[in-house]
Amino acid sequence: MIVSHGNEVVKVGIAQMDVVKTPKTIRTSGLGSCVGVIIYDESKKIAGLVHVMLPDSSLGRTESINEAKFADTGVVALVNLVKLQGAQSFKLKAKIAGGAQMFQFTSDKSSMRIGPRNVEAVKEQLRKLKIPIIAEDTGGNSGRTIEFNPETSMLNIRTVNRGVSDI
Amino acid sequence: MNFSDKITSLHLDVLKEIGNIGAAHAATALSDLLQKKIDMRVPKVEMVSFNDMMELAGGSENVVVGIFLRIEGDAEGSMFFILPIEQANRFIRRLIHDDLFDFNAPSVSELGLSAMQEMGNILSGSYLSALSDFTGLKIYPTVPGLSVDMFGAIISIGLIELSQVSDTVIVINTAIFEEDIKDEEAVRGNFFLLPNPESFEAIFKALGVPIE
Numbered sequence: 001m002i003v004s005h006g007n008e009v010v011k012v013g014i015a016q017m018d019v020v021k022t023p024k025t026i027r028t029s030g031l032g033s034c035v036g037v038i039i040y041d042e043s044k045k046i047a048g049l050v051h052v053m054l055p056d057s058s059l060g061r062t063e064s065i066n067e068a069k070f071a072d073t074g075v076v077a078l079v080n081l082v083k084l085q086g087a088q089s090f091k092l093k094a095k096i097a098g099g100a101q102m103f104q105f106t107s108d109k110s111s112m113r114i115g116p117r118n119v120e121a122v123k124e125q126l127r128k129l130k131i132p133i134i135a136e137d138t139g140g141n142s143g144r145t146i147e148f149n150p151e152t153s154m155l156n157i158r159t160v161n162r163g164v165s166d167i
Numbered sequence: 168m169n170f171s172d173k174i175t176s177l178h179l180d181v182l183k184e185i186g187n188i189g190a191a192h193a194a195t196a197l198s199d200l201l202q203k204k205i206d207m208r209v210p211k212v213e214m215v216s217f218n219d220m221m222e223l224a225g226g227s228e229n230v231v232v233g234i235f236l237r238i239e240g241d242a243e244g245s246m247f248f249i250l251p252i253e254q255a256n257r258f259i260r261r262l263i264h265d266d267l268f269d270f271n272a273p274s275v276s277e278l279g280l281s282a283m284q285e286m287g288n289i290l291s292g293s294y295l296s297a298l299s300d301f302t303g304l305k306i307y308p309t310v311p312g313l314s315v316d317m318f319g320a321i322i323s324i325g326l327i328e329l330s331q332v333s334d335t336v337i338v339i340n341t342a343i344f345e346e347d348i349k350d351e352e353a354v355r356g357n358f359f360l361l362p363n364p365e366s367f368e369a370i371f372k373a374l375g376v377p378i379e
Binding site: 013014015016029030031032033034053054059060061066069100102103104114141142143144145160161 | 217218221226227228230235312313314315316317318319320321323324326327330331332334
């Protein structure tokens with residue numbers, strides 16, 4: 001999938017991850033409480049994206065786990081994936097977006113606060129791996145579609161109610 | 168053996184019947200509310216991946232009006248009533264007698280939003296009380312929430328709990344449409360019922376087809 005010609009957009013689905021090199025861009029759409037994590041190497045112009053749904057793989061009760069579904073395992077797996085494509089660990093940086101609370105409820109059920117918990121878990125994991133967060137657009141109550149361009153290291157964020165921004 | 172392997176076509180028929188009864192009651196309630204004829208399609212019961220789920224209402228980026236509530240009690244899960252913007256606009260314009268009402272407007276009128284909320288309340292209430300009568304299960308819906316946003320961002324909240332135990336979802340999907348408007352995806356409202364995996368046993372048992 002990493003063939004460096006054609007300005008394609010590589011799409012990443014929910015609980016999935018992928019890596020691109022310039023001139024390709026990488027995108028995921030309809031982030032609600034999920035978090036999109038970009039890990040990139042500016043000099044090599046390589047970027048990976050993971051679309052995580054849950055904060056912690058210990059929440060998983062399936063026999064085999066899909067690493068990309070959880071913040072803790074997803075970030076680690078993504079770092080390995082970008083390194084495999086030639087990114088250097090000490091140059092890695094991160095941008096993150098998502099973690100909204102789409103519906104306001106008084107219910108104290110923990111799944112209702114999943115957005116902020118996902119964001120916290122992603123940050124915790126990045127801290128452990130000593131990867132700096134260069135920019136973030138998290139929280140709120142809007143859905144987001146994000147697209148990262150490894151050429152410029154910019155993350156484009158589209159929302160329905162709050163317009164478009166680049167971080 | 169995996170849970171999904173134990174589900175037979177009889178079980179799927181039972182779930183279809185739930186969709187049928189629930190949506191029929193909701194369609195009648197909507198028809199009374201709007202004073203116009205509302206039709207429904209034959210319910211579909213599908214086992215899909217999370218990403219395929221996104222395609223059930225025009226893709227994860229498609230902007231929709233979404234009502235969401237959680238079901239608690241003898242059976243648990245999530246329920247969504249998803250309307251394309253144009254259809255939601257028509258319903259609310261008719262309901263509040265305001266032809267200028269628009270969910271796409273920069274600031275959406277409070278009256279329209281609360282009418283939509285109330286409509287969600289009534290329709291999901293009819294759907295779920297029919298479901299409760301049919302199964303004899305005690306189920307309690309939470310107060311519905313309303314969001315006008317991307318379908319993926321809205322529906323994913325219903326996948327969170329499921330995703331802890333599974334990478335697929337069983338969705339009971341019933342579409343409704345207005346009789347005087349040609350039925351196509353763009354004008355179809357959808358009820359999505361997503362029972363929690365643990366609740367299927369209770370549902371099937373209540374209806375006399377326990378999982379072997």
